[in-house]
Amino acid sequence: MEKPDIPRFALESFARVNYKVPFLKVQHYPLDANYFSIENRENYPVVDYISPNRRQFFKIFHMTAGTGVLTVGLHQYTLGPGDIAFLHPDEIMSWQTTSEExxxxxxxxxxxxxxxxxxxxxxxxxxYPYFKASKAVIQLSANQSAMVNQHFKSIVEEEKSTNDDKKQAILLHLQMILLEAQRAGKILADAAVPESYGYIHGFLSLLESSFQVHGQDVSVKLKTAAEFAGQLHVHPNYLNSLVKEHTGKTLREHIQERLMYEAKTLLLQTDWDISNISNGLGFSGHAAFTSFFKKKEHISPSIFRKSVLSQVNS
Structure with missing residues (x-):
């Protein structure tokens, strides 16, 4: 069976389509994040990033000023004032700001x-019909956008309050936001992503799926950069150059970063002992896992676990 030809388009062609280089800072959600959080975009630094699968969080964001490019899965949207986006936990997404305000x-x-x-x-x-990549962004009218913005402001006020029933109030405002968007029903037109972005999306999707830890007795099979490239039917050097150009990190660095994230997740969110974690992540043994962890974090996994958990429980 003949191998498919390696695509022969220039890396620069990717950069010319809506994106700066590099723009894809891979951003994982904090392991100690609250179950609910809300931020005002004016007070929160906006960064250009890509968020891989398994964010665990549903995300809703509404724009009252500024512009940006949102990519959900393989669908790309140009957002402006009055747009509201609904992001499902399972979708890879990226964001690039295209205005100062x-x-x-x-x-x-x-x-x-x-x-x-x-x-x-x-x-x-x-x-909800709009937590889908092909329907992720809704255009609101000026009046609808103003009402949605007021609901968000009310949620911020409730979240800061000490009201006993603040969660109930937050959920009522959240339901009104969903209702206003559904009443608008005007889905923002999307565009296909550049072909090169598809390879970055494909790599991150494969990387994420390879870290599905199902139990202490089932080991993850760690793939090499060449194996990921093979699954995408491209040459490893091409994929590595593409990913490095647009994220600032090599395939190997991304693999190790994702491995560390999973290690920390298991240390903080399970009661597995270090040997079980090392086995589940595909290491040859306790010592190999500890050596890898200390090299990256300058602390042993057991001390990391005790330190973080003690801070959480204090």
């Missing part, structure tokens, strides 16, 4: 925020 809000919502008393709202989020 910015305004609006964004919120992150973990499914566990709805536990016990609001499961019906979680189900409505999961069934």
């Amino acid at each position: 910015t305004g609006g809000h964004f919120c992150l919502i973990h499914p566990k925020y709805f536990e016990r008393d609001a499961d019906h709202i979680l189900q409505s989020l999961r069934m």
Whole structure:
């Protein structure tokens, strides 16, 4: 069976389509993030980034000023004032700011925020028609945008308050935001992403799927850069150059960064012992995992676990 030809388009062709170089700073959500958080975009530094799968959080953001390019999956949107975006946890997304001014809000919502008393709202989020890559951005009218903005402001005020029923109030405002967007129903036209972006998306998607740890007795099979390139039917040197050019890191660096993120996740969110974690992540043994972790973090995994958990519980 003949191998497919290596694509022969210049790296510069990717940079000319809406993007700066490098712009894709891979951004993982903090492991200690709150189950619900909301920020005013005017007070929050806007950075150009890409967020891979398994963010765990649903994300909603509304713009009142400024412009930017949002990519959800393989769909690209040019956003401006009055647009609202709905981002599902499973979608790879990227953002690039294209203006100096910015305004609006964004919120992150973990499914566990709805536990016990609001499961019906979680189900409505999961069934909501716009948490899909091909329908992720809605254009609001001026009046609708003003109402949505006021709901976000009310959520900010409630979140800062000490009201006993603040969660109930937040959820009511959230449902009104969903309702206003659904009433608008005007899906922003999307465009296909540049072909080169598809390779970066494909690599991150494969990288993410390779870290599905199913249990202490099932080891992840760590893939090499060449194996990822083979799955995408491109030469390893081409894929490495492309990823390096647009993220500032090599394939190997991304693989190791994702490995460290999974290691920290297991250390902080499970009660597995170090041997089980090292086995689950595909290391040859406890010593190999500890050596890798110390080289990256300058601290042993056991001390890292104790230190972070003690801060969380204090």
